[in-house]
Amino acid sequence: MVGTLTTIDILGRLKTLRKEMALRQESLAERLGVDRSTYVRKERGAIPITTDEWLKLAKALERDPSYFFLCSPKPGSAEAGLAGRERLLLKLYRSLRVNEQDDMISAVYLKLRSIRRKAVQDTLRMLREA
Numbered sequence: 001m002v003g004t005l006t007t008i009d010i011l012g013r014l015k016t017l018r019k020e021m022a023l024r025q026e027s028l029a030e031r032l033g034v035d036r037s038t039y040v041r042k043e044r045g046a047i048p049i050t051t052d053e054w055l056k057l058a059k060a061l062e063r064d065p066s067y068f069f070l071c072s073p074k075p076g077s078a079e080a081g082l083a084g085r086e087r088l089l090l091k092l093y094r095s096l097r098v099n100e101q102d103d104m105i106s107a108v109y110l111k112l113r114s115i116r117r118k119a120v121q122d123t124l125r126m127l128r129e130a
């Protein structure tokens with residue numbers, strides 16, 4: 001069954017992602033060409049966010065616009081089976097900008113390429129190809 005996202009869910013994703021990326025409301029307001037108070041009202045749902053603004057927000061937050069609107073499992077549910085360190089590494093990776101994620105993957109690859117276990121080598125190969 002396909003779930004439905006409410007406006008509150010969609011705006012919650014926006015706010016959560018902004019906070020995870022440690023971006024201030026002023027920064028996103030500037031990207032939209034509005035003042036901070038207008039942005040705050042948009043993030044709270046008091047003023048609608050236009051399609052053009054959603055596209056600008058997606059670009060600023062380095063996400064596909066569909067990220068905000070498509071149903072997916074509740075945040076965190078996919079990580080429920082992860083150990084503490086795994087969860088922290090995933091959180092760290094997701095908090096990085098795209099170029100920083102690439103740098104992290106490169107660093108991991110360089111550090112681990114000398115490990116000869118098949119599972120490690122297969123995973124590194126997939127990372128390189130992704």
